[in-house]
Amino acid sequence: MAKVTGLGGIFFRSRDPAALSAWYAKHLGLAVDDWGGVRFNEDEERAGYTLWSPFTADTTYFGPGPQPYMVNFRVDDLDALLVQLRAAGIEVDERVDISEFGRFGWATDPEGTRIELWQPSA
Template identity: 60%
Template sequence: MARVTGIGGIFLRSRDPKALAAWYAQHLGLELSDYGGVTFLWSDEVPKTTGMTSWSLFPEDSLYFGPLSQRAMVNYRVDDLDALLAQLTTAGVEIDPKREDASYGRFAWITDPEGNRLELWQPLADTQ
């Protein structure tokens, strides 16, 4: 049977794509290439052996994404959550004070200038 094998892309609507792209480049290091997007290769995996992408459904009334008007949330893998949060704090980015630690990584949440709640995830290396 044919099936999905991973996440092929994440697409956001934007009131001002150029300004929002500049914000993502400045604060999260997502530099757009000539085709207008960012390509992540699994060879860029940090730390090694942590490669995974999750796809989940949430109840319509879930507040996990923030306001009910937000229909999707992007989870960004990061290499150093504490350092990134320090940079974002210095830059005045809205950061949710909540943190979560799980057996598979550490989580934090921020909001982009258009009000989209974003999840930051630092995966933990498999030490076995």
């Protein structure tokens, strides 16, 4: 059975992501990367890490509606998990994105909240 292996990230809407990232860097000491987010618990020996990342207030990345945040879960087998979710009647986005960071899929929880599923690159 495919399963979640950790929390991959915390993503949320912001009126001004650059200013918010700068505030967190200045006041809380977060090491904000050039792309505007922070990687936590990065371990060269282990695939995956946890991200903190503000998005623009009008982002469509979180799906339709006013959802202010999206949780990203690290998973061990994205394809198998998407099949399991579909078989259980759960709404799953047909799209799977592939990047240098790994593979990404999305599903919607019972309250209508879109979640991101991430299988890191090996």
